[in-house]
Amino acid sequence: MELLSSIQRIRDALRTIPDFPKPGIQFIDITPVLQNGQLFRLCINLLIERYHKKKLDAIVGVDARGFILGAAVACQLGIGFIPMRKKGKLPYKTKSVSYDLEYGSATLEVHEDALQPGQRVALIDDLLATGGTSAAAAQLIESLGAVLYEMAFLVELAELNGIQKISQYPVYSIVTIGERPL
Secondary structure, rough: HHHHHHHHHHHHHHEEEOOOOOOOEEEOOOHHHHHHHHHHHOOOHHHHHHHHOOOOEEEEOHHHHHHHHHHHHHHHHHEEEEEEEEEEOOOOEEEEEEEEOEEEEEEEEOOOOOOOOOHHHHHHHEOOOOOOOHHHHHHHHHHOOOEEEEEEEEEEEEOOHHHHHHHHOOEEEEEEEEOOOO
């Protein structure tokens, strides 16, 4: 019961911003969770507990809020952190994948030497919405020869059915909002 009440506290701290970044989008803001030290620690501890015995080589975090969560988890696990960034933000040679968002398109990049073949990684991001970013990140991880053990999210917007785009991977969400379409 303690875990369920803790997850409810995280859910209750999330803030919805209507019409951001464009009309019709209901943006889920995680900054109230990050601003609360106990809730932030709880999120990180849930992920550490999940991965501490999994023999991972690295955590991949997606620009930008995935950096906050992923870097904290990687640090506590004593493993590497791999940033996946928006196009043009990484200084070395990169691999990239372009994908569609619910409000446009984007390109995700990673350094071409960020992962080695056979390395086991978990991908951590703040939100699973339509799944486009996560699918692109998985494609980049696999293009480097690494093994994607699991994708983890602070929040999943289930009604957007993003899990369908990444159904070939194990997915863990701390908070799920709504229900998946049948």
